[in-house]
Amino acid sequence: MxxxxxxxxxxxxxxxxxxxxxxxxxxxxxPYECTVCHKKFSRSDVLSRHAKGHIQNANGPTNINNAAKNTTAATTTTPPITAADGIGSITAATPMIPDASDLAASLQIPADPNHVQEEQRRMSLVNIHTSTANHQDNDAQHHFINRTSGGPGPANARASVPVFPPTPRDVQITPPGGLSSNLDFLADISAHQPRTEPEINAMMMDEQNPAYFGWGDVSALETVEQQQQAQRPITFDPMPNEMLQLWLEPRADSVSHHSSSIDFMRNMNFIGENFISPGRRDSRSMDSNKAIDDIPNERFTRVERSWVAPANLVGRLINNLWQDVSCYESDNLFSIPPWQSMSPSTGNYPGSRFGLDEECRSQLQHAFGLSPASIGSINSATPNDALSPTASTAGSGSIPTFPPAEILDMALDLYFRHFHPLVPFVHLPTFCAKKTKTPLLFVMCQIGMLILGTKGTTSFVSKTFTCSLERISSELSKCAIGNETSTGVISTFAAALLTLNLAAMTGEKLHIQQSQMLYINLMSIAQRHGLFTAGEGQSVDMSLFEAVPDLEMRWKAWSRVESTKRLIVGLLLLDSWFSSFLSTSPIITPDSVQIVLPCHESLFQANSSSRWMQHIRGGKRIITSMVKSPNETTALPVLDVPVDEFCMHALLAMLQLRLSGAYHRILFKRPNYPFAPCHTYAMDGQARCLTSLQVQVMNTYNESLSRMNPNCIVMWHHMCMDLTADIQIFELAAGRNGAGPARKALDDITAWTQTPAARRACLHAAQIFKAISNRRASDDTMFHSVHALFSAALILGLYIYMVPRSAETQAGATSIELLDDIDWQQVGTEGFTSFMEPHGSPSSRTMDDQTVNFIRHGGTIYVRGVPHQGGYQSARRILLDYGGLLKDTGKWSVRKFSYVLHIMSDVLMDVD
Missing domain, CATH: 3.30.160 (Double Stranded RNA Binding Domain)
Structure with missing residues (x-):
């Protein structure tokens, strides 16, 4: 065609x-002109319908009555009709009306010669039906009812039969030989059939029968209005025919020309199984298998392409998650399948540790090359960032030059050296850059380039962040609708997790704002897939690995399962610190959290299957327990000794989620802030366990926390600070929302400084400073630690600034060195409780511990042997110390945090 x-x-x-x-x-x-009224039309079928109006007027009432009588006579002589005879024999004796045909011929309607007979028969049938509908004598209808009911039809029985208006069931529907199908014939009948229902479905209008609604032309509308005023009370104002044709023009993607006919057939219940003879019904059931085989595959393919809703390939991920990842074809969870991998390279780049060569660079460049429009918008937002290593020209619309393979390989190495230990979900022994999925690999390189920190790499990351964010968001949308495999979903979650960390590392406010929807979508989709409710899915047990006879394959299957468990912990950490940093309620529901703990780090770092087996024989377990989020009825889990740092992070993240959820449920934006949040939590049925859980953590894991990376103990101190001080007040006092709220917040802080909770908060703030100051060179700092250090600076600095001098000389006051070691098990719940709780009064028990006495009665504060009394000068020194430490924390861009502290201390030199 x-x-x-x-x-x-x-x-x-x-x-x-x-x-x-x-x-x-x-x-x-x-080109089509009516020979009666000389109106012109652009379509022949519109002229035909217009001419039918003249035909009906020419027939008149007398002709209509005669036509009805002739029709009655014809049907009287018709032999009885059975259902087995089929519908086609019902109207075999239907006569033609000479008046109508003669007039149609005299009109000289220009039309296709192949359709002349068809148009004449259609007009004849319309006249028959119209005359029957408007004739008050219902002989034909009464006779048809008697014939179909099977009983005799005497003339005197007419009075006992109720007179009904003609309906489609009463019409003789066998198509004449000129009609193409029953559907065409029924469409013509429905176009002129009097309608009893007032509602019209405009979406089912046939493009070939616009007169169905009386919209075809004005004269036809007037005729219908005169004849059917009672049944068609709604009229339309006359409109130019060209305008009607424009509105009635069929859509380009229109497929069916008989939608109204199909709708008409659907409303008629006389075509169905009841009109099919038993013999035909049996033969059709016998041929059902053959009919299925006769359906071509191409038809199913077309239906698949036309289906509106996308196919859900995954369902709920947790249902078969562990089985899917353990049986994945590739060695590494984040690698593409072997049949999708690139062609073998001629050789890795010299000195490359992970196989990032020129071929891999070309693939990254092809996937993440920026268009001139997008880079122009980015450059216009940051006009001062035109840097020579990243721009081919000096113009603002230049596309950044993609880094060479050497820089990309160096960035990837820095990623694994400095960022990977913080969130170790990638299995290094089986990792290969050339096989890793492109979005994940590119974000890894971006993080490494930020850690590298050169002028060119920093500018490149800034200019490509939006492109990377859009690509990851697009990939995540496929996970939302299930249009991705299980391992593909996990890989996309990993890329989104790193992208959000990248936004925090850049320190740009715009990047954090742009990544809000990615954060919300990532956590919502992961929660919907059940990643945080492990108890609802299959168990992680030895059956996953025992079916694999080969040791090498078993080790790789275990590594893929372990990568998934560690990624889930990384998502927990992300929601805990992102919600705290953004002052929003966490997306994960704390009460429903149930995860499978990661195995010991030594197993995950084993570089071969034999080394992995040695650790197993040494007592390390490859199957760990499933833990629930601790609460008032669920105790802290018993962790293997020595406690793995990532397991401790998982436990603390669950507590942080519960604390953040309680704060935003109970305290956020209340008109009157409480002196200490822990006092309000103690009166809430769900949140009253928060203080006791923090004490239990220190009593249970004190020894492990003391030897771990300082990020764990900093996270615990931060949660204790959140229990004893409402950080929102301190951010307002620092000037987050301007001068008015700041002055009100400072008044609230003045009252807060008189409480034991305030003095305990100062101790935790000082211990955060100590932990980060004493970190080793190999201890990388997590983002939540940087945020905790900033919050500690606000709490301790504003406490010293607003505390009255009289508080240092009250009865029982003592001096304390804030950076000395503190026995938190000895301190217990001191400062967490209030006089409203049992044993909450300061004098309820005696204690010789200096820290406990300071919490109860206050006193002079010393930092490195220097006394800090209340007032601006002491607070200024505290803010400068914390600001300097923030600048030394490394990879995280803390320029804004440090800048705020320098503004508060009125020292702005060397901060830009």
């Missing part, structure tokens, strides 16, 4: 008649 293209609007048509009709809609040509 040759496609014809409109030269004006470029629309394409398969049929010549459609193309000609559309062409006339542009040229406004009207």
């Amino acid at each position: 040759v496609l014809r293209k409109c030269e004006i609007c470029d629309r394409k048509f398969k049929k010549t008649e459609h193309y000609k009709r559309h062409e006339r809609s542009h040229t406004k040509e009207r």
Whole structure:
């Protein structure tokens, strides 16, 4: 079939008649003229329907009565009809009306010669039906009812039969020989059948029968209005015919020309199983298998392409997660399948540790190359960032030059050296850059380039962040609708997790704002997939690995399962610190959290299957327990000794989620802030366990926390600070929302400084400073530690600034060195409780411990042997010390945090 293209609007048509009709809609040509009233029309079928109005007027009431009587006579002589005879024999004796045919011939309607007989028969049938509908004598209808009911039809029985208006069931529907199908014939009948229902479904209108609604032309509308005023109370104002044709033009993607006919058939219940003879019904059931085999595969393919809702390939991820990842084809969880991998390279780049060569660089460049429009918008937002290593020209619209393979390989190495230990979910022994999925690998390189910190790499990351964010968001949308495999979903979650960390590392406010939806979507989709409710899925047990006989394959299957468990912990950590940093309620529901703990780090770092087996024989377990989020009824889990740092992070993240959720449920934006949040939590049924859980953590894991990376103990101190001080007040006092709220917040802090909770908060703030100051060179700092250090600076600095001098000389006051070691097990719940709780009064028990006495009675504060009394000068020294430490924390861009502290201390030199 040759496609014809409109030269004006470029629309394409398969049929010549459609193309000609559309062409006339542009040229406004009207070649068809009515010989009666001399109106002109652009389409022959519109002229035909217009002519039928003249035919009906020419027949008159007398002709209509005669036609009805002739029809009655014809049906009287028709032999009885059975259902087995089929529908086609019902109207075999239908006569033609000479008046109608003669008038139609005299009109000289120009039309296709192949359709002349068809148009004449259609007009005849319309006249028969119209005369029957408007004739008050219902002989034909009464006789038809008696014939279909099987009983005799005497003339005197007419009075006992109720007179009904004609319906589609009463019409003789066998198509004459000229009609193409029953559907065409029924469509013509429905176009002129009197309607009893007032509602019209405009979406089911047939493009070939616009007169179905009386919209075809004005004269036809007036005729219908005169004859059917009672049944058609709604009229339309006359409109130009060209305008009607424009509105009634069929859509380009329209498939069916008989939608109204199909709707008409659906409403008629006389075509169905009841009209099929038993013999035909049996033969059809016998041929059902053959009918299925006869359906071509191409039809199913077309249906698949046309289906609106995308196919859900995964379902709920947790249902078969562990089985899917353990049986994945690739060695590494984040690698592409072998059949999708690139062609073997001629050799890795010299000195490359992970196989990032020129071929891999080309693939990254192809996937993440920026367009001039996007880079122009980014450069216009940051006009001072035109840097020579990242720009081919000096213009603001230049596309950044993609880094060479050497820089990318160096950045990837820095990622694994400095960032990977913080969130270790990638299995290094099986990792290969050339096989890793492109979005994940690119974000890894971006993080490494930020850690590298050169002028060129920093500018490149800034300019490509939006492109990377859009790509990851697009990939995540596939996970939302299930249009991705299980391992593909996990890989996308990993890329999104690193992208959000990248946004925090850049320190740009715009990047953090742009990544808000990615954070919300990532956590929501992960929670919907059940990643944080491990108890609802299959168990992680030895059956996953025992079925693998080969040791090498078993080790790789275990590594993929372990990578998934560690990624889930990384998502928990992300929600805990992101919600705390953004002052929003966490997305994960704390009460429902249930995860499988990661195995010991030594197992995950084993560089071969034999080394992995040695650790197992040494007592390390490859199957760990499933733990629930601790609460008032669920105790802290018993962790293997020595406690793995990542397991401790998982436990603290669950507590942080519970604490953040309680704060935003109970305290956020209350008109009157409490002196200490822990006092309010103690009166809430769900949150009253928060203080006791923090004490239990220190009593249970004190020894492990003291030897771990300082990020763990900093996270614990931060949660204790949140229990004893409302950080929102301190951010307002620092000037987050301007001068007015700041002065009100400072008044609240003045009252807060008189409480034991405030003095305990100062101790935790000082211990955060100590832990980060004493970290080793190999101890990398997590983002939540940087945020905790900033919050500690606000709490301790504003406490010293606002505390009255009289508090240092009250009865029982003592001096204390804030950076000395503190026995938190000895301190217990001191400062957490209030006089409203049992044993909450300061004098309820005696204690010789200096720290406990300071919490109870206050006193002079010393930092490195220097006394800090209340006032601006002491507070200024505290803020400068914390600001300097923030600048030394490394990879995280803390320029803004440090800048705020320097503003508060009025020292702005060397901070930009």
